[in-house]
Amino acid sequence: MTDKAPLRRALLSVSDKTGLVDLARALAERGVELLSTGGTARAMREAGLEVRDVADVTGFPEMMDGRVKTLHPAVHGGLLALRDDDAHVAAMEEHGIGGIDLLVVNLYPFEAAVAGGADYDTAIENIDIGGPAMIRAAAKNHRFVSVVTDVEDYDALLAELDANEGQTSYAFRQKLALTAYARTGAYDAAVSTWMADALGETAPRRRVVAGKLAQSLRYGENPHQAAAFYVDGNARPGVSTARQLQGKELSYNNINDTDAAFELVSEFGDAAPACAIIKHANPCGVATGATLKEAYGRAFDCDRTSAFGGIVALNKPLDRETAEAITEIFTEVVIAPDADEGARAVFAAKKNLRLLLTGGLADPSAAGLALRQVSGGFLVQDRDVGRVGADDLTVATERAPSEAQMIDLRMAWTVAKHVKSNAIVYVKDGATVGIGAGQMSRVDSTRIAARKAQDMAEALGLEAPLTQGAAVASDAFFPFADGLLAAAEAGATAVIQPGGAMRDQEVIDAANEAGLAMVLTGMRHFRH
Structure with a gap:
């Protein structure tokens, strides 16, 4: 196999025209024939470049609002033909197909259209068909064809041509092909994810995840x-x-x-x-x-x-x-x-x-997906956007929280959502004063948080830890009264927790006996 592949003919068809004219001019100066379509060809002609329309190559005009223009043997044959296969070369000669040595394509801006709030029909019209088909064809034939899908690779392509006397190396074409397949994969992932959301499919048969380095x-x-x-x-x-x-x-x-x-x-x-x-x-x-x-x-x-x-x-x-x-x-x-x-x-x-x-804050109520890998697959769930207002809380004890305690309870609940389970969070006057995280036992989390508060009280020269008179949140229910009693021993006077345990009444009774105010959310915030 020959390592170097000459570049004589290029097809350029791009949605994002950043750097297009500079690239096209640099290719033309290196003796490369330019083929193009629609707006891309127009942009190059306006810059004074000589361009041949793909319609002249295929013998068919662009039709159906541009949906059909490059889906033709004259294009795909030029991309897919093996230059060292006699049968392929003979077929090209018989049908008048010229080789295409470089494909420069970036796709219809589907992701941008969806991000901008496009409706269903508009999103559909922004799904590129010919572009991905050409990219995949050129990438498959990277033994002979270079395919560029990212504007950021334009300079690298020109540097490669200069370093190899107008040719590209096999290693370079391999890297371009890798990038190309990743781009079409990410594009298809964006389309399938959008369509699943549009159809309300929370668990589509196949889920594709893509990212850019x-x-x-x-x-x-x-x-x-x-x-x-x-x-x-x-x-x-x-x-x-x-x-x-x-x-x-x-x-x-x-x-x-x-x-x-x-x-x-x-x-x-x-x-x-x-x-x-x-x-x-x-x-x-x-x-x-x-x-x-x-x-x-x-x-x-x-x-x-x-x-x-x-x-x-x-x-x-x-x-x-x-x-x-x-x-x-x-x-x-x-x-x-x-x-x-x-x-x-x-x-x-x-x-x-x-x-x-960052330029702004994240919207805690915005829907999204959270993924976690496991052996042989990955788990997908909705982002935890659960929040509770004052009207969502049920007072379970004889004593109701004061207005100030309610403010601290809701803050403790908000913080507990972001603490690894089992989570216990003490809050007093708008500040956390003890946090217990990631323990196998909820009682241990309660005691660790209290112990940290005691240590800080000693370090700050306080007579008592700030958990005295604090509100405390538990990210999930207390299965027994022991965790709640440990919080009371630390000085907590108000509690917020989901409720729903088999022994809820036992926990409520213990809270009443200790003189605690307790509210139930009906929602938990496990974070593993």
Whole structure:
């Protein structure tokens, strides 16, 4: 097999015309004949380039509103013919088919149309047919044909031609073919996912997941694991859409933890300043405050030890005073909607601190899918967008929570949604004061949270831990009264939990005996 393949004839048909004229001119200057269709041909002619219409090659005009133009043997034969096969060459000569050595195609903007709210019929019209067919044909025949589907590969193609005297190497064509098949696969995935949603199919027979490489990572969770970061094109503000202003490249764990932090702080909207500090995908402090600096300080005081080397997420633009407070300890990443010049100047002195700006908050009520891999497959579920308002809560005890307790209960419930189960969260006056995460026993989570609160009370010189008089949330029901009683021993005076256990009455009786106020949500927030 010959490694090098000459490039004499190219077919260009693109929806995104970024860089088109420059590429076409560079090809023409290298002696490449240009074939094209519709608007692509028009754009090149307007730039003074000589272009031959595909309709002249096929002998058929574009028809049916452009639905049929390249689906013809003169095109696909030129892409698929094996140049070293005598029978293929004879067929080309017999039927007047010229070889096509380069295909440059990017597809109808289906994903953009759907993201822009296109209705069903408009979305259907944005499904490309001829483009994917040509791409797959050219990619299959990459022994002889180069196929370019990404604008970002234009420069690489020209550099390859210059390095090989107007030819492309087999290794280069292989890489282009890989990218091409991935593009058509992602395109089909977008169409099938959209159609499943449009038809209300929550569990279609086949589910396809696709992503585009955003970053090759140094390693995964551990140095011996290779890793990369892919984005799915969703415009949801967060780590995937954020602009990194400074600092080292994000690691696998940075990305995972930063996503968890920003999703949590976005729950609070932008009405009042809020801060979430995350370590190993679990919150170690969450608070609101009159200012962003106050919110950060109150979140930090929940667990100062765990906050070291953590991720800080803010729901409002970062200011200088808050930035100065954050930089008093080592922090891996700070993510916020924006940052003023004073804050940026403070962080500039901390070269390794990553600062990510998202431009907005994630919508906690927006529907979406959550995926998790298991051996031999993956699980798919709706994103947990469950929320409760005051009217959704049922008072189960003789004593009802006060208005202030109700505010803390709802905040504790919001935070518990983002804590690994079994989750227990104590909140007092708009700040977490103890968090127990990821234990096999709910009683253990309750006691760990209380113990952390005791440790912080000693570190801050307080007479008693802040769990005294706090509200406490449990992400799932108390199966026995022991977990609730452990919370009462820590000083909690109000409880929020789903309810629904076989021993609910036993738990309610224990709450009444301890003088606790307890409300039931009827909803749980397991997070494994």
